[in-house]
Amino acid sequence: MATNSLFLLPGDGIGTEIMAEVVKIIDWSNAEGLTDFSTDSGLAGGCAYDAHGEAISEDDMAKALKADAVIFGAVGGPKWDNVPYDKRPEAALLRLRKDLGLFANLRPAICYPALADASALKRELVEGLDILIVRELTGGVYFGEPKEIIDLGDGQKRGIDTQLYDTYEIDRIARVAFDLALTRGKKLHSADKKNVMKSGVLWDEVVRGVAKDYADVSFNHILADNCAMQLVRNPKQFDVIVTDNLFGDILSDVAAMLTGSLGMLPSAALGAPDPVTGKRKAMYEPVHGSAPDIAGQGIANPIAMIASYAMALRYSFGMTELADRVEGAIAGVLADGLRSADIAQENRKTVGTQEMGAAILAKL
Amino acid sequence: MATNSLFLLPGDGIGTEIMAEVVKIIDWSNAEGLTDFSTDSGLAGGCAYDAHGEAISEDDMAKALKADAVIFGAVGGPKWDNVPYDKRPEAALLRLRKDLGLFANLRPAICYPALADASALKRELVEGLDILIVRELTGGVYFGEPKEIIDLGDGQKRGIDTQLYDTYEIDRIARVAFDLALTRGKKLHSADKKNVMKSGVLWDEVVRGVAKDYADVSFNHILADNCAMQLVRNPKQFDVIVTDNLFGDILSDVAAMLTGSLGMLPSAALGAPDPVTGKRKAMYEPVHGSAPDIAGQGIANPIAMIASYAMALRYSFGMTELADRVEGAIAGVLADGLRSADIAQENRKTVGTQEMGAAILAKL
Numbered sequence A, B: 001m002a003t004n005s006l007f008l009l010p011g012d013g014i015g016t017e018i019m020a021e022v023v024k025i026i027d028w029s030n031a032e033g034l035t036d037f038s039t040d041s042g043l044a045g046g047c048a049y050d051a052h053g054e055a056i057s058e059d060d061m062a063k064a065l066k067a068d069a070v071i072f073g074a075v076g077g078p079k080w081d082n083v084p085y086d087k088r089p090e091a092a093l094l095r096l097r098k099d100l101g102l103f104a105n106l107r108p109a110i111c112y113p114a115l116a117d118a119s120a121l122k123r124e125l126v127e128g129l130d131i132l133i134v135r136e137l138t139g140g141v142y143f144g145e146p147k148e149i150i151d152l153g154d155g156q157k158r159g160i161d162t163q164l165y166d167t168y169e170i171d172r173i174a175r176v177a178f179d180l181a182l183t184r185g186k187k188l189h190s191a192d193k194k195n196v197m198k199s200g201v202l203w204d205e206v207v208r209g210v211a212k213d214y215a216d217v218s219f220n221h222i223l224a225d226n227c228a229m230q231l232v233r234n235p236k237q238f239d240v241i242v243t244d245n246l247f248g249d250i251l252s253d254v255a256a257m258l259t260g261s262l263g264m265l266p267s268a269a270l271g272a273p274d275p276v277t278g279k280r281k282a283m284y285e286p287v288h289g290s291a292p293d294i295a296g297q298g299i300a301n302p303i304a305m306i307a308s309y310a311m312a313l314r315y316s317f318g319m320t321e322l323a324d325r326v327e328g329a330i331a332g333v334l335a336d337g338l339r340s341a342d343i344a345q346e347n348r349k350t351v352g353t354q355e356m357g358a359a360i361l362a363k364l
């Protein structure tokens, strides 16, 4: 097996603690001969700002660009609330997404049966929930220019952001979403605000065009505000939802929260296949943040981080069997009654980060 | 009492049916000498397009501009899915908001005790819920220019919308929100995406400035994606939420859906006080849409429409007592066990639009 390279960016807050548990799993699978990963790690977010004065150094960016997959923890914290805008922790994330061309963000929202009662929603509405939000990640209002604050004089300023989508950007994310729908429930909703946005009109026009190539997938348009409502009212009506960068940010957070499993949810950000090798650049990241309030206490839930690594095995390396095994191990420790503090339950054993990581490793 | 003028725009779908119940209440309070309203009505949305080829005629716009308050039903339906973009039913709503300068959109999300079980959320999370979303309504990506689709050649188009806020726009909506917070729970959250948007950075800067003038209100910044999550996780942590046009559209829909009372929720859109008379232009509208699927069957819930009229009494005419009486009558018929089809419950009596309107009138 040729060596595959992983670049680890634990980031800030609980990022280092949860990444340590992933490293143990990598070491195990390398030792077992199941994988042949070389790993390197770098700094991203506030820790990189402290070290280099930038949210990510050029050196680490170069390593991220060369790696077969980037495994990302989480960034940010109150310590860096007042750093200059282009050096804030989130800038690392945005630069990695943009420079690696990671336009397709896969955000599964799955309700683990053991956790259905942790949802704010009634059990029957979320039990068995399995939604995949496919969020466009390198376009829209996140990156469109002009993006600036202008001084108008007389105490007046103007803040401007530009929501901008080109046909090809919509086409490629739609195809990713339809392809994924084919492997799942064969149902796709496309969410936009075409009733008020011209980018939404184009979005809908292009997605409808792509839908014609996927006769086996049932296609539905939905307005983004109604989609947010329907996610709360009856989430199981959805299978795959494709949407733009900003709506995807909000809708995927709503979907994640519904499951009661926020600390458990992974995500993948994928680039276009290389025309020669067919390989996609990719970054894997938990949906939750850096949780500065509990950092350093050894109580963070490492499951979303480990599940992100499982997504890397699946999507970057085609190691379906090993990915299934890791995901099975996670379900197994939950079924055994282990819980981290964020999902603590009566009559279940609350364990720390390392204990949870060790239990998952033991299952493997 | 000087004559006050109401301009009624029932719109499409169930709009006409539910407006008819408001008219009965106006007739009653005029007859009782409690009010002295003159009323006129016009066409907005698809019905206006059918009659005039525009979403609203110049004549009706002029009447809306002259009225003391506009009472709006709902617009839209599949019949008009393919009319030209600038003549679509929603264009009436957007033009009224813009030309009347209705920058402050008040969207209460209240959980009627009788309906707590209708929520998708667990009863204890929503019982007693009372959130007010204050949404900026005449700026942001809804109206910013450029707003267009450009043909780039080679089969490529570019859809562009512009998110744009000036200091004064943020300042005035923040003041409305803080003033309202003072009359309620004295807690305000301002939601934006300042971590990725420059308009969000300016939004936050200006709102923080205004907060200094309201020492009695506890002020909190929250990212819009996190706000959507927190609304689902624990909505009772919120009192007043102030946010921009697009985030307000989505967050207010989520908040409304949480209550289980979507068919019950009113909204108000207010302009700036006239420098001479102190009067604000205003439009009152139910949060729900035109529900073309049930239009004409006499089963639509008129409560949100009637509650919108109560908001008009309160905010446009200072008739607090009568507004309280109308709201009390609504709560009363619910307590009596009357339900429209959308909120039907076992062991409760399901009634039609007219029967519900008559029951509320009888309570008055």
Ligand SMILES: CC(C)[C@H](C(=O)O)[C@@H](O)C(=O)O
Binding pocket: A090, A093, A249, B195, B196, B225
């Ligand atoms: C941290 C922030 C820049 C980011 C985003 O808005 O995309 C986050 O909310 C996410 O969803 O990954």
Ligand SMILES: CC(C)[C@H](C(=O)O)[C@@H](O)C(=O)O
Binding pocket: A195, A196, A225, B090, B093, B249
């Ligand atoms: C109908 C549509 C244009 C409108 C909006 O997006 O503002 C609606 O969703 C609302 O919230 O009033």
